[in-house]
Amino acid sequence: MKIHEYQAKELFARADIAVPRGRLATTRAEAMQAVTDLGGYPVVIKAQIHAGGRGKGGGVRLAHNHAEAEAACRDILGMQLVTPQTGAAGKRVEKILVEEGLTISRELYLAMLPDRDTATIMIMASTQGGMDIEEVAAHSPEKIMRVAVNPLLGLQPYQVRRLVYGLGFTGAAAASFSSQIYKLYALMVARDCSLLEINPLVVTSADQVVALDAKLDVDGNSLYRHADIALMRDETEEDPLEVEASRHNLNYINLDGTIGNMVNGAGLAMATMDIIKQAGAEPANFLDVGGGASADMVEQGFRLILSDERVMGILINIFGGILRCDVLAEGVVQAARAVDIKVPVVIRMEGTNVEQGRAILADSGLNLITATDLADAAAKVAAIAG
Amino acid sequence: MAIFVDGTTRLLVQGITGREGLFHTRECRAYGTRVVAGVTPGKGGRQVDGVPVFDTVLEAVRTTGANTSLIFVPPAFAADAVMEAADSGISLVVCITEGIPVLDMLRVKNFLALKECRLIGPNCPGIISAGVAKVGIMPAAIHRAGGPIGVVSRSGTLTYEVVDQLSRHGLGQTTCLGIGGDPVVGTSFVDALAAFAADDQTRGLVLVGEIGGSAEEEAARFIAAEVDKPVVGFVAGLTAPPGRRMGHAGAIISGSTGTAAAKIAAMEAAGIHVCKDLGTLGRFCATVFKDIL
Numbered sequence: 001m002k003i004h005e006y007q008a009k010e011l012f013a014r015a016d017i018a019v020p021r022g023r024l025a026t027t028r029a030e031a032m033q034a035v036t037d038l039g040g041y042p043v044v045i046k047a048q049i050h051a052g053g054r055g056k057g058g059g060v061r062l063a064h065n066h067a068e069a070e071a072a073c074r075d076i077l078g079m080q081l082v083t084p085q086t087g088a089a090g091k092r093v094e095k096i097l098v099e100e101g102l103t104i105s106r107e108l109y110l111a112m113l114p115d116r117d118t119a120t121i122m123i124m125a126s127t128q129g130g131m132d133i134e135e136v137a138a139h140s141p142e143k144i145m146r147v148a149v150n151p152l153l154g155l156q157p158y159q160v161r162r163l164v165y166g167l168g169f170t171g172a173a174a175a176s177f178s179s180q181i182y183k184l185y186a187l188m189v190a191r192d193c194s195l196l197e198i199n200p201l202v203v204t205s206a207d208q209v210v211a212l213d214a215k216l217d218v219d220g221n222s223l224y225r226h227a228d229i230a231l232m233r234d235e236t237e238e239d240p241l242e243v244e245a246s247r248h249n250l251n252y253i254n255l256d257g258t259i260g261n262m263v264n265g266a267g268l269a270m271a272t273m274d275i276i277k278q279a280g281a282e283p284a285n286f287l288d289v290g291g292g293a294s295a296d297m298v299e300q301g302f303r304l305i306l307s308d309e310r311v312m313g314i315l316i317n318i319f320g321g322i323l324r325c326d327v328l329a330e331g332v333v334q335a336a337r338a339v340d341i342k343v344p345v346v347i348r349m350e351g352t353n354v355e356q357g358r359a360i361l362a363d364s365g366l367n368l369i370t371a372t373d374l375a376d377a378a379a380k381v382a383a384i385a386g
Numbered sequence: 387m388a389i390f391v392d393g394t395t396r397l398l399v400q401g402i403t404g405r406e407g408l409f410h411t412r413e414c415r416a417y418g419t420r421v422v423a424g425v426t427p428g429k430g431g432r433q434v435d436g437v438p439v440f441d442t443v444l445e446a447v448r449t450t451g452a453n454t455s456l457i458f459v460p461p462a463f464a465a466d467a468v469m470e471a472a473d474s475g476i477s478l479v480v481c482i483t484e485g486i487p488v489l490d491m492l493r494v495k496n497f498l499a500l501k502e503c504r505l506i507g508p509n510c511p512g513i514i515s516a517g518v519a520k521v522g523i524m525p526a527a528i529h530r531a532g533g534p535i536g537v538v539s540r541s542g543t544l545t546y547e548v549v550d551q552l553s554r555h556g557l558g559q560t561t562c563l564g565i566g567g568d569p570v571v572g573t574s575f576v577d578a579l580a581a582f583a584a585d586d587q588t589r590g591l592v593l594v595g596e597i598g599g600s601a602e603e604e605a606a607r608f609i610a611a612e613v614d615k616p617v618v619g620f621v622a623g624l625t626a627p628p629g630r631r632m633g634h635a636g637a638i639i640s641g642s643t644g645t646a647a648a649k650i651a652a653m654e655a656a657g658i659h660v661c662k663d664l665g666t667l668g669r670f671c672a673t674v675f676k677d678i679l
Binding site: 085114116117119120121134150151152189192194219221222224225251253255263264265266267268269270271273274275276277278282283286288291319320321322350351352373374375376377378 | 461462485486487488489491492493495496497523524525527528539540541542543544545546547550567569570594596597599600620622623624625626627629630632633634635636637641646662663664665666
């Protein structure tokens with residue numbers, strides 16, 4: 001789960017990690033009050049949306065005086081901020097973070113994330129702070145240091161020294177960095193972060209290490225033990241259909257195509273999307289109803305797919321195992337009667353109780369297209385896509 | 387022969403008294419798997435269908451000689467359950483549970499490195515040696531005993547689809563296992579492939595991958611170097627958008643890594659017969675494997 005920069009910095013501050021003093025504002029008046037509270041100029045005004053690359057899209061501005069601050073607020077609040085991560089439509093900015101301006105002597109990059117291949121917590125650091133780290137990784141990978149921390153042992157002093165000397169820290173800045181990195185690692189572990197990224201991590205003119213930016217993604221599976229972070233979810237940042245799906249425990253992702261699909265199991269759902277593409281159409285969504293889907297979940301799945309107006313047809317692909325085909329068929333019939341389905345529906349079922357399931361569909365009187373196998377289903381989807 | 391589970395498997399079920407645990411315990415027994423014990427803390431001393439239930443895995447192992455554990459406990463307790471099994475002399479743990487926090491699995495994985503214990507999963511359908519023993523939740527009826535094909539996959543229902551097509555084309559299986567859809571899993575593709583490579587009865591392999599991570603690339607390198615049996619590969623997620631988790635926690639394209647196209651390219655470079663159309667996979671396999679039947 002993604003959270004906003006201001007929320008990540010709240011978590012940092014509570015863990016005694018240095019961040020610039022700042023205030024959240026949703027109106028220009030609040031922002032100007034924040035400037036007063038912070039003790040005057042310069043200030044930095046930062047759009048709060050989940051996507052990265054905000055600076056490139058004009059969502060981060062430095063203001064040296066009242067007029068510049070007013071102008072920045074006017075420009076940023078309410079803007080459709082387009083960044084490399086938002087897509088062409090951009091995201092509307094409803095909140096800004098007003099922060100004190102710092103005098104900066106160095107900018108660095110720091111990230112921590114679980115590494116699936118080595119089963120460690122990987123710390124990545126670079127002196128190329130403030131830059132697009134994917135570009136640094138692509139063009140000069142030697143400029144990124146990697147330190148792999150065994151989660152059973154935790155961050156060791158020698159690993160911290162490797163970072164300190166590798167990043168060229170000396171004197172008071174080295175001491176400040178060492179102190180911060182232990183706290184960041186502790187936060188990362190205590191809060192089940194799937195990504196902790198600071199770009200840039202800065203050294204101030206007073207040799208203090210400060211997190212100028214903060215990006216924190218928290219493992220959604222861990223939210224049962226982080227009730228305070230669960231409350232930080234901002235549904236306005238998510239696709240409305242996906243928010244609706246999550247309320248019904250459905251795994252749904254909205255895509256750009258015209259053929260809706262409903263499948264049990266994530267792997268088979270991905271493969272079914274691929275089949276739609278190979279049939280000459282584009283999938284409108286990913287939807288995994290899971291192994292224990294009920295008739296109600298199937299109905300909610302139908303509603304979700306149909307609420308996307310681009311959908312021209314639907315492919316249902318179920319491999320009955322634990323979810324029996326007769327239960328699925330009953331769910332489809334219930335859904336088809338409850339929801340007004342105006343587009344053609346192709347159903348392919350296989351597995352447990354498939355004969356009963358097919359009989360239920362055939363006896364329903366509904367206009368459903370049954371496919372005998374996946375190849376047949378693909379051909380029938382191709383016919384719909386025309 | 388088969389890999390990891392066979393006639394010597396003595397199964398213990400952690401979470402045997404739960405709804406799911408009980409249902410699948412019965413299914414495994416019906417397939418012929420010897421279920422010798424169950425564990426549910428606080429319910430020791432009871433019996434479930436005549437199977438004794440214990441409070442701890444250690445007690446169950448000492449009393450019944452269980453050597454394999456199947457785990458159905460909820461995600462908040464599953465990592466602990468895996469470590470308990472590994473620390474009680476169990477040599478194979480199969481964890482079905484979906485939704486275990488990644489950091490829990492990082493700790494488990496490092497803990498298991500210190501133990502003589504293999505973990506399959508989590509977030510997996512389990513493992514079945516066709517006609518011999520089933521330790522998982524897959525529908526038994528789609529499997530065809532007698533070999534010669536071994537199947538290893540990262541998913542559940544997609545594996546069933548593949549196995550069903552194999553069986554319909556007369557291609558029986560030795561062992562089929564799902565290694566799990568999470569980013570951090572116990573047994574890797576390479577581990578499973580190495581075991582299949584050493585298994586005489588397995589003469590052909592099907593490798594079912596999906597987007598995310600680099601397990602398929604590692605598998606391809608291993609196959610090129612170490613496996614002289616024909617391998618059919620499939621990768622799901624050609625149409626998956628980058629940066630989105632496609633149901634499985636591990637199925638995500640990050641930046642330019644983990645794409646289906648890259649995995650297919652790695653497989654083809656390793657001499658794997660890549661099937662790109664799931665609808666015709668059974669026929670494709672029948673052609674590739676015709677010489678080993």
